[in-house]
Amino acid sequence: MPAVWISMALFALAGAISPGPVNVIASSQGARHGFWRALPHVAGASLSYCAVVLLMGGGMQWLLQTWPALTTVTQYAGALYLLYLAFKIARAPVQALNTSAPPTQHTHWAHNALHGALTQGLNPKAWLVALSGVSLFVPTGADAGLRLWSFCAISGFVCFGSVACWAALGTLIRQWLQPASHQRLFNRVMAGLLVLTVLDMVDLL
Numbered sequence: 001m002p003a004v005w006i007s008m009a010l011f012a013l014a015g016a017i018s019p020g021p022v023n024v025i026a027s028s029q030g031a032r033h034g035f036w037r038a039l040p041h042v043a044g045a046s047l048s049y050c051a052v053v054l055l056m057g058g059g060m061q062w063l064l065q066t067w068p069a070l071t072t073v074t075q076y077a078g079a080l081y082l083l084y085l086a087f088k089i090a091r092a093p094v095q096a097l098n099t100s101a102p103p104t105q106h107t108h109w110a111h112n113a114l115h116g117a118l119t120q121g122l123n124p125k126a127w128l129v130a131l132s133g134v135s136l137f138v139p140t141g142a143d144a145g146l147r148l149w150s151f152c153a154i155s156g157f158v159c160f161g162s163v164a165c166w167a168a169l170g171t172l173i174r175q176w177l178q179p180a181s182h183q184r185l186f187n188r189v190m191a192g193l194l195v196l197t198v199l200d201m202v203d204l205l
Helices: 003-017 021-033 036-065 066-091 106-120 124-137 144-171 180-201
Strands: none
Touching: 003 036, 003 124, 003 144, 021 036, 021 066, 021 144, 021 180, 036 106, 036 124, 036 144, 066 106, 066 124, 066 180, 124 144
16 A cells, blocks of 8 residues: 555646646745745645545546536636636736735635635646546545545645645745836736646647
8 A cells, every 4th residue: 555655646746746827826926925825825725636636536537527528618617717817917916025924814814725725626737637646546446435535635735745835936036026027027927827827728739
């Protein structure tokens, strides 16, 4: 079993650390608000991915394979939401970047955690990676339940660490973002990267 866990972790890392909508937004959050204030997004996205893996293992995999059109519908619905987020990032107002303290307001955590969960839940990449992982690591049999929960837990931990790394990467350029012109440029670059990842996921490139 430990060897399988290592394989699960490496598979999850390959999917979670690569550029994607959740990671691009995490970098944007880290750059604009600091690492601590980006953690709700990181936590929400990680918990949401665990839910996606559980859904895939619990029957969604069969549903998507039975009705391929459903995959296309969910893919484009997610793409539209992510494009909306790209628009919001591009139009984000310039602000003073002088706070890096942990957030204290419960509403801030709840709002950004929900935002991260929705971003991940509507991320076509997350569903495709989860589908591949469940097909690979959760075969039918007596230990299918244990395999699914193991894959879910490992995926959640790896996702949290990977998205947190992207948030930390964003914090490294906070000093460069002090001028308003740099903030506007950064927001537009992040929005452009998000659009490119969406186009790539729906095979329009």
